[in-house]
Amino acid sequence: MEKSYKEIMPQIDTLIFDVDGVLTDGIVHVFENGELVRQMNIKDGYALKTAVDAGFRVCIISGGSNEGVRKRLERLGLTDIYLGAHNKIEQLYELKDMYDLNLTNVLYMGDDIPDYPVMQKVGLPCCPKDAAPEIQNISKYISQKKGGKGCARDVIEQVLKVQEKWNGNFNSKYD
Numbered sequence: 001m002e003k004s005y006k007e008i009m010p011q012i013d014t015l016i017f018d019v020d021g022v023l024t025d026g027i028v029h030v031f032e033n034g035e036l037v038r039q040m041n042i043k044d045g046y047a048l049k050t051a052v053d054a055g056f057r058v059c060i061i062s063g064g065s066n067e068g069v070r071k072r073l074e075r076l077g078l079t080d081i082y083l084g085a086h087n088k089i090e091q092l093y094e095l096k097d098m099y100d101l102n103l104t105n106v107l108y109m110g111d112d113i114p115d116y117p118v119m120q121k122v123g124l125p126c127c128p129k130d131a132a133p134e135i136q137n138i139s140k141y142i143s144q145k146k147g148g149k150g151c152a153r154d155v156i157e158q159v160l161k162v163q164e165k166w167n168g169n170f171n172s173k174y175d
Helices: 005-011 042-053 067-075 088-099 113-119 133-138 151-162
Strands: 014-017 057-061 080-082 106-109 124-127
Touching: 005 124, 005 151, 014 088, 014 151, 042 057, 042 151, 057 088, 067 080, 080 088, 088 113, 106 113, 106 151, 113 124, 113 133, 124 133
Parallel strands: 014 057, 014 106, 057 080, 106 124
Antiparallel strands: none
């Protein structure tokens, strides 16, 4: 019998996210000069930083190549950021080799067809509520939040809580 997402979360040590449609709502604002501007959720950012601070490997594999996105993610402490990735499975295997990853301990959150091959290889494929039907069909966890609306925070918080690494799991010395 296949394990449920709750049974897999205790073993997760690596979190990988797509950007457009996961960390953003998938909408880009196009300016006259051709610049594309994305909007990111601050709560997702907090969760990403919390996961990094808790010792998780947090990575990005995205087909988009916006340097503003890279700078934002670097400020949150992420170091493995692959932008302009058109064959995402290559970056997954690069990360696997670089860190000797056990792919069954990897969570990947994607939302559309380019994420499909990677999601088939990891232990915990996840997606936002508004992901493509094909992605929902292979996801072990579908967030009740849409892309760019807190879906990354949702899944990160769950993993960290299960592993007792979420900030809310500490007892204040002043209690």
